[in-house]
Amino acid sequence: MRFLIPCLLLAACAAHAQTEVLPPVKTDLKRDKSVLPYARINELLTKLSKHGEGLFRMDFKVDAEKTKLSLPELRMVVRSDEADHPIRVEGDGRFDLPLLPEAEAKTADFATNAPKGQMAVRGTIELTIPPEQLTMAKVRQIMRVARTLREELLPWYLRWLFPRIEAVRVCSATPTWELEWRESGQLLGLPLPQAPGERDPEAKPGEKGRPCTLLTGQENWPDAARLLPPANSKLSVKL
Known part of the structure; x- marks a missing residue:
């Protein structure tokens, strides 16, 4: 956006002389x-x-x-x-x-x-959740709330300020993302693939940027699956 x-903004000022105080002067x-x-x-x-x-x-x-x-x-x-x-x-x-x-x-x-x-x-x-607190349940909540906000709660003239969210994006210097959850008493882990061609939103023009992966909430993984993010990962929304 x-x-x-x-x-035009000039702050009001007041000058103090030895014998008098001048009134504030404002510029409209x-x-x-x-x-x-x-x-x-x-x-x-x-x-x-x-x-x-x-x-x-x-x-x-x-x-x-x-x-x-x-x-x-x-x-x-x-x-x-x-x-x-x-x-x-x-x-x-x-x-x-x-x-x-x-x-x-x-x-x-x-x-x-x-x-x-x-x-x-x-x-x-921006998302308020730190990467280490992201679960599949949270991804699905983000997608549900975003859809409700845009399609049901925001009037038409505000929807361009809140574009449709397609996925939660995770970008990191090293592409070693993993989901972890327990099932039948066992701890399971699943590496996440790098999204081909997905651009790091913090990369400046001409920069390659960090690799990223995407989570849409439609994946067939349990709500309890938790992201294990590499150091200095950053969450964002793909619009």
Whole structure:
């Protein structure tokens, strides 16, 4: 998901002289209604929080290569008719968005000190589960909840922000994934194949990236089968 965010944020300032205190000076923020309305982002975050069973989160990151200001210079808020909600941008460009009451979100917009049209933000759907806690039961839960969210709970105008999930992807530097479970008192193990042509979502353009395997939940393995991930494995969703 990519969208551009509007311009102009000057913080209020107050100067203290020896004999008087000057009043704060504010510069009004100009709202750009061509930007994705914050109410829609807020609605998606609310649905994920309420119906996502704690499985999903949205990660937001400033695309530094497409943003004219450097990250230390960048200032951003969500402004509604009721309040300003400052956004803290981390050193790698990541940031969190506030979850607002529905009524307040209807009047909210982004505001920033970047020139109009010169800031880009990426939003990605991420899983909250660490790789070592992934089981086939959890894979099937992820697929079920994702399907219910997209097909039944999200209105049509939000579905492009939550694309259809096809599988849980596991990427690792070494392709030695294995499932393990007990059956009739015996401990069984099953190596997982590398998915041909599956691209590591964290690989930069031109990089080969790590090998990956896929789990769709349709596999004929028991719910109790648990992933034994190689070191530094990363879970993601294949869209």
